[in-house]
Amino acid sequence: DAGITQSPRHKVTETGTPVTLRCHQTENHRYMYWYRQDPGHGLRLIHYSYGVKDTDKGEVSDGYSVSRSKTEDFLLTLESATSSQTSVYFCATAGTDDFPQHFGDGTRLSIL
């Protein structure tokens, strides 16, 4: 929805390796968000962006970094993946800070 593409859709990797997830949007939305979703915890905000090169931390940002060099792309990097970062990751976008947010299809990441 809202022209949001997440890649890859599935990934399996090993502990200690760096991982980058990509979110690409075609709606020219200013705001972009990365969430993780885990059983028992619901959706939790990792990082968000309110413009090109403007990012801020969410509630579970440790071990993650982000970059936004273009309006359409928001990258999430796991600097050194750990098994606790096994999760489903969702990207969301919004045109304004007044919402609503629309979600991409998600990336299922498994870290062994």
Add this chain to the structure above:
Amino acid sequence: QKEVEQNSGPLSVPEGAIASLNCTYSDRGSQSFFWYRQYSGKSPELIMSIYSNGDKEDGRFTAQLNKASQYVSLLIRDSQPSDSATYLCAVARGVGTGKLIFGQGTTLQVKP
């Protein structure tokens, strides 16, 4: 106390009945509220947004907001088996941040 609380369910209703989903939140300053539907293995999909006290209707869905009681609900009339999903309540955190806090979701089962 969690910032956004929902009963995890499952809530089971017969086909054709009214399903009532409830959500409470802790931040009295919250101004924007959203209901998302999430089918198993899929991404959250926005179904309702509400900003003012009272009821907002959209087809078979009615969102109700009571800021004094810090309570928001979603009614689904004439429930269908296709409504079986997890319903996520989301509350905007602060003003101008674009950040949402999600409840853990209520699983709804509509039985034919």
